Amino acid sequence: MRVVSVIKRVPDEIKERLIKKFGEVEFYFCHGMKEGRQHIKEADVLITFGEDVTPELLDEAAGLKWIMVLSAGMDRMPFKDIARRNILVTNVRGIHAIPMAEYAISMILQVSRQAKALVQAEQDHQWNRSTPMREINGQTMVLLGTGAIAQETARLAQAFRMKTIGVSKSGSIKPHFDETYSVDRMEEALSQSDVVVAVLPSTKETNYLLKEEHFQLIPSHAIFLNMGRGDLVASHTILQAVNENQISHAVLDVFEEEPLPENHPFWDEEKVTVTPHLSGITPQYLPRGFEIFERNLHAFLNKREEMDNLIDPKRGY
Amino acid sequence: MRVVSVIKRVPDEIKERLIKKFGEVEFYFCHGMKEGRQHIKEADVLITFGEDVTPELLDEAAGLKWIMVLSAGMDRMPFKDIARRNILVTNVRGIHAIPMAEYAISMILQVSRQAKALVQAEQDHQWNRSTPMREINGQTMVLLGTGAIAQETARLAQAFRMKTIGVSKSGSIKPHFDETYSVDRMEEALSQSDVVVAVLPSTKETNYLLKEEHFQLIPSHAIFLNMGRGDLVASHTILQAVNENQISHAVLDVFEEEPLPENHPFWDEEKVTVTPHLSGITPQYLPRGFEIFERNLHAFLNKREEMDNLIDPKRGY
Numbered sequence: 171m172r173v174v175s176v177i178k179r180v181p182d183e184i185k186e187r188l189i190k191k192f193g194e195v196e197f198y199f200c201h202g203m204k205e206g207r208q209h210i211k212e213a214d215v216l217i218t219f220g221e222d223v224t225p226e227l228l229d230e231a232a233g234l235k236w237i238m239v240l241s242a243g244m245d246r247m248p249f250k251d252i253a254r255r256n257i258l259v260t261n262v263r264g265i266h267a268i269p270m271a272e273y274a275i276s277m278i279l280q281v282s283r284q285a286k287a288l289v290q291a292e293q294d295h296q297w298n299r300s301t302p303m304r305e306i307n308g309q310t311m312v313l314l315g316t317g318a319i320a321q322e323t324a325r326l327a328q329a330f331r332m333k334t335i336g337v338s339k340s341g342s343i344k345p346h347f348d349e350t351y352s353v354d355r356m357e358e359a360l361s362q363s364d365v366v367v368a369v370l371p372s373t374k375e376t377n378y379l380l381k382e383e384h385f386q387l388i389p390s391h392a393i394f395l396n397m398g399r400g401d402l403v404a405s406h407t408i409l410q411a412v413n414e415n416q417i418s419h420a421v422l423d424v425f426e427e428e429p430l431p432e433n434h435p436f437w438d439e440e441k442v443t444v445t446p447h448l449s450g451i452t453p454q455y456l457p458r459g460f461e462i463f464e465r466n467l468h469a470f471l472n473k474r475e476e477m478d479n480l481i482d483p484k485r486g487y
Numbered sequence: 488m489r490v491v492s493v494i495k496r497v498p499d500e501i502k503e504r505l506i507k508k509f510g511e512v513e514f515y516f517c518h519g520m521k522e523g524r525q526h527i528k529e530a531d532v533l534i535t536f537g538e539d540v541t542p543e544l545l546d547e548a549a550g551l552k553w554i555m556v557l558s559a560g561m562d563r564m565p566f567k568d569i570a571r572r573n574i575l576v577t578n579v580r581g582i583h584a585i586p587m588a589e590y591a592i593s594m595i596l597q598v599s600r601q602a603k604a605l606v607q608a609e610q611d612h613q614w615n616r617s618t619p620m621r622e623i624n625g626q627t628m629v630l631l632g633t634g635a636i637a638q639e640t641a642r643l644a645q646a647f648r649m650k651t652i653g654v655s656k657s658g659s660i661k662p663h664f665d666e667t668y669s670v671d672r673m674e675e676a677l678s679q680s681d682v683v684v685a686v687l688p689s690t691k692e693t694n695y696l697l698k699e700e701h702f703q704l705i706p707s708h709a710i711f712l713n714m715g716r717g718d719l720v721a722s723h724t725i726l727q728a729v730n731e732n733q734i735s736h737a738v739l740d741v742f743e744e745e746p747l748p749e750n751h752p753f754w755d756e757e758k759v760t761v762t763p764h765l766s767g768i769t770p771q772y773l774p775r776g777f778e779i780f781e782r783n784l785h786a787f788l789n790k791r792e793e794m795d796n797l798i799d800p801k802r803g804y
Contacts, residue, residue: 329646
């Protein structure tokens with residue numbers, strides 16, 4: 171039984187723990203696929219970020235039974251070949267929930283508590299106690315999306331005694347939402363918001379879903395935060411929304427074009443806060459990814475338990 | 488039955504609600520004591536921030552039965568005269584808990600997620616995804632103090648899956664703390680911290696309680712936040728702690744001298760964040776204060792229920 175990891179810079183403590191825990195397994199921890207390719211022929215299990223899995227690689231990996239993808243998105247995986255070969259695929263769905271929820275709460279508090287003005291006052295040595303503060307306690311957060319990331323964000327928002335409304339395709343009930351609406355009632359949700367958090371994936375249905383008419387429905391004191399995908403709403407729609415005071419502030423971590431061009435008006439717009447697509451970045455990424463792998467390896471070897479985050483190769487998710 | 492309020496700028500909706508709810512009560516909403524003084528002779532109840540209550544005023548207010556102090560501190564109240572006259576005193580203890588807890592979480596997230604560096608990068612139009620982010624999830628927060636404000640901060644910290652350790656005089660168990668230590672075991676608590684939040688009042692015992700030796704015990708990656716009183720620790724001790732990397736960052740809302748002098752080294756120290764004693768500032772202050780008053784007025788009139796936040800004038804708290 172041979173496990174080949176092509177993940178770079180796996181911390182030693184993770185390697186040692188796996189080797190110690192699974193004595194019957196031979197582990198090859200390789201620095202990328204270039205180094206790992208030599209072992210692929212005899213690999214039973216491959217641990218990868220997924221972007222290096224090609225039909226040619228699968229042809230070489232004659233004994234491969236399971237691909238553990240240490241990523242949530244799997245746009246480039248050759249699922250047809252995988253399905254034909256009956257290879258199991260698992261991923262790390264939900265791994266971004268904790269850092270992205272912390273990002274959302276952090277940024278909403280920053281805007282509500284005027285962090286930028288306070289930093290400026292500090293730079294100017296100015297003791298100014300009249301900067302108006304806003305609480306998030308008691309406010310309403312509307313989340314576009316009700317998946318793992320939205321749920322974790324809503325869970326924290328509820329701890330701050332915010333009311334949470336989730337909007338999803340089906341509108342089905344999910345944990346940590348006081349109310350859930352289907353997307354055809356999105357307008358009704360938006361009109362109740364103090365904070366709107368968008369965490370939708372990029373699909374046909376979400377492509378430019380948010381339009382000017384929606385920003386007109388959002389109360390003018392509300393904060394709009396997008397940490398899902400940049401193609402949910404056009405840049406000019408956001409700029410118009412802040413310029414015409416349809417919303418009070420936009421916090422953007424994702425953009426139509428990334429990196430955001432150096433001359434883009436977002437950078438200098440006072441009512442827009444730009445962060446460089448980092449809401450999901452965390453030093454806990456690899457430790458958490460390998461924890462999911464460890465649980466799944468245990469299930470894979472025992473064949474009795476079900477593996478977590480099993481992907482249906484016919485659907486690709 | 489006459490209630491005299493000398494609180495300035497009480498929102499109309501609060502006045503109207505009280506007048507409507509308590510038909511048998513005559514309310515005089517005055518813009519400060521200067522205006523209110525004319526009614527004090529016939530007042531049964533006085534609503535005040537407390538700083539204007541003098542022995543002379545009490546002599547004038549022959550019928551006074553209850554003083555509602557819309558403040559948490561009552562350093563200047565003439566408690567001897569109050570006790571002799573058997574006047575009830577209630578305050579708004581705990582009113583700062585929600586904004587101060589939001590302040591603490593906001594600032595800890597800001598430091599952990601390098602808000603200042605991100606604001607700078609935004610000003611420079613720089614798309615830089617390599618600024619290291621830190622999660623607060625899984626970290627340990629040590630709170631010096633276990634009162635209402637510390638409890639609310641600990642409650643939110645637990646929602647972020649932080650471990651919470653409270654340090655108080657007695658070390659008695661309080662809600663939202665995973666562990667509570669008495670102050671003679673403070674060193675043990677500090678050595679486990681990722682974040683230290685000080686929210687102690689100024690007393691003989693807390694005066695310069697934190698010394699250099701304590702900062703040496705705090706892990707060097709930890710954040711120190713003081714939103715209690717400035718005389719908990721000397722400025723030079725904090726400066727030394729950041730300069731010698733005993734801690735990674737200090738967030739200070741309170742100071743030995745306030746306003747913080749314009750030439751104080753804290754302003755320019757990169758590893759110190761200064762805010763101008765605003766952690767407790769909130770637009771919800773008067774609404775919450777009058778809510779406590781409303782509950783208490785109900786109890787006062789019915790004489791059956793106990794009033795909230797009753798002060799023992801012999802002890803002054």
